[in-house]
């Protein structure tokens with residue numbers, strides 16, 4: 001975009017969390033925003049807040065035909081999408097793979113991977129034809145760093161990361177930019193409530209006694225990437241709260257009688273066991289400061 005031109009920004013999952021904050025950030029900047037999600041009431045609230053610069057649109061990204069029709073039927077002045085923010089996504093459950101609900105897995109694959117593909121494929125031809133555009137994909141640190149129970153969720157975000165890089169290859173010479181935004185723990189959204197099936201107490205416990213990233217932090221990162229000069233492509237932005245960092249590999253040790261050759265553990269990073277077994281089913285369990293000489297509060301998982 002050249003300076004001063006009004007951008008058209010298509011945001012998926014704009015009914016809450018990052019998507020709502022991203023829609024607000026761009027609308028506040030004077031952009032035209034197509035705000036989409038399955039729930040329409042929060043989108044209507046956005047439209048009331050910003051007036052005709054927001055187009056609320058009910059859309060389930062899993063429905064390829066609906067996505068194609070929505071993009072093809074965008075009314076003037078929203079019809080030429082400059083920025084697609086592929087934000088709609090979710091985690092369901094935190095069970096180990098052997099106990100996870102296959103329906104949860106399917107929903108994550110359908111939303112985080114297939115839904116993102118449907119939206120991308122629908123807007124890309126227009127962007128390429130116009131010789132400009134920007135795809136913003138919401139990945140996650142969970143796509144790069146494993147944690148117990150992240151199994152399919154993390155894998156969908158690894159998909160988003162690699163698809164973003166592969167898009168850059170395909171779009172070589174078209175002027176279309178691609179950025180993958182990869183946040184760590186972020187609070188104030190519905191992410192954990194959805195993951196834990198509406199269990200608010202468990203969702204709140206994820207962020208207890210630490211300061212997570214906020215949806216506004218993510219919106220600022222997206223806005224910054226989009227605001228770079230047209231010749232600059234930000235490939236990836238990985239951001240985490242200061243309170244979250246990395247921990248050693250976990251090592252499963254099997255007590256032995258000490259016979260020769262019975263190596264029970266290896267690796268230089270594995271000397272420290274997880275903070276507390278009871279916390280092992282919460283993501284980022286290592287980052288909470290335990291009370292003095294106290295274990296972490298027991299997790300319901």
Ligand code: NDP
Pocket residue numbers: 012013014015016017018019036037038039040059060061062087088089090091111115138139140141182183184185186187189190191192194
């Ligand atoms: P929220 O649950 O607050 O927002 C998710 C959004 O996705 C909602 O607006 C929801 O709207 C929408 N959505 C879910 N399923 C569909 C669907 N089938 N079709 C259309 N929209 C859908 O979570 P966050 O804002 O925290 O997360 C946003 C994105 O960021 C997700 O992709 C998530 O994986 C990722 N992320 C989140 C992090 C976090 O810690 N919170 C960290 C890293 C990445 P509706 O239900 O109305 O359809």
Ligand code: 8X3
Pocket residue numbers: 139140141142150183184185186283284
């Ligand atoms: C969301 C961040 O750490 O809960 O993608 O997986 S985390």
